[in-house]
Amino acid sequence: MQQAIELEAAIKRRSAPHRMVRRWRIILLRSQGMSQQAVANEVGVNRPVVALWEKRFRDGGMEGLKEGYRSGRKPTISEEVKAEIISEATRPPSGHTQWSTPKMAKAKGVSNQTVQKLWKANGIKPHIKRTFKISNDKQFEAKFRDVIELYLNPPDRALVLACDEKSQCQALKRTQPGLPLGVGHIRTATHDYIRHGTITIFAALNYLDGKIFHHCSHFWRELSVGAIQHSCIFY
Numbered sequence: 036m037q038q039a040i041e042l043e044a045a046i047k048r049r050s051a052p053h054r055m056v057r058r059w060r061i062i063l064l065r066s067q068g069m070s071q072q073a074v075a076n077e078v079g080v081n082r083p084v085v086a087l088w089e090k091r092f093r094d095g096g097m098e099g100l101k102e103g104y105r106s107g108r109k110p111t112i113s114e115e116v117k118a119e120i121i122s123e124a125t126r127p128p129s130g131h132t133q134w135s136t137p138k139m140a141k142a143k144g145v146s147n148q149t150v151q152k153l154w155k156a157n158g159i160k161p162h163i164k165r166t167f168k169i170s171n172d173k174q175f176e177a178k179f180r181d182v183i184e185l186y187l188n189p190p191d192r193a194l195v196l197a198c199d200e201k202s203q204c205q206a207l208k209r210t211q212p213g214l215p216l217g218v219g220h221i222r223t224a225t226h227d228y229i230r231h232g233t234i235t236i237f238a239a240l241n242y243l244d245g246k247i248f249h250h251c252s253h254f255w256r257e258l259s260v261g262a263i264q265h266s267c268i269f270y
Contacts, residue, residue, distance in 0.1 A: 039066055041097065058100045061085050062092045116143055120150055124159045133161040198239040206231040 042063040046056055057078055064074045065085070075082045091099040120143055124134050131138070136154075140147045154160070172178065189195075208231055213223040239248040 038096075039063060042066075045097075055100065058088050061088050062100070065089055112145055112149060116145070117153060119143065120145070120153050121157050121159065124154060124161055135161070194241065198237070201238075202233075202235040204234050204236055206234050 042059045045051060045059050046063070051059075057080070060078055061074055061080075061084075064077060065071070069077070071082050071085045071089070075085045078085070088100060093099075120139060124139065127133050128138060128142070136147045136150045139150045143150075185193075207228040209225045210227045210229060211225045213225065214220070216222045234251050237250045240246075241248075
């Protein structure tokens with residue numbers, strides 16, 4: 036009886052949000068003996084919506100109708116354990132190079148899902164690494180600044196290239212020529228091949244139009260690097 040009075044008073048509030056008034060009406064009408072379907076028709080919602088708010092009201096009363104209400108038992112994982120799962124992820128366990136979800140879950144007595152949620156929420160990804168290289172060039176800092184300044188203030192019609200090398204590529208030759216691609220059949224190649232040592236491939240990609248400059252050499256020499264640079268300059 037007291038709850039019905041509270042519901043009626045809440046519904047009459049002019050400042051009450053429409054969504055809350057609708058929920059209060061659902062509970063009030065159900066308390067008056069109307070069926071879920073009848074209440075749904077009266078309020079203008081589906082029957083599952085009526086059932087949802089009725090259950091929320093049974094579990095938490097008036098508080099259960101508010102946003103953000105969570106019913107059920109309280110979390111069993113303490114804040115201290117959560118902090119350990121987050122902080123210890125940055126320190127590899129003994130005998131391993133990194134933590135995994137199952138290892139951490141077993142060590143802390145929680146589920147894999149709990150570890151996954153905490154790591155995801157804090158941007159922790161033990162299985163991913165980014166490689167880097169430290170230059171031994173004494174003039175590296177000055178050169179680094181020159182490159183950055185060039186990117187920030189590029190000259191007119193500047194050509195931006197991404198250059199790289201791949202050494203120790205096997206130079207293989209098939210023992211017999213294969214058939215070219217044609218209508219009704221694919222290209223063919225013999226299973227056997229002849230080794231001709233290794234080569235180093237130098238390549239540069241023009242970001243603007245996708246053109247690739249390339250040069251092959253039997254050895255890694257500054258002359259080979261100069262050859263690819265020469266091709267780019269006179270492009």
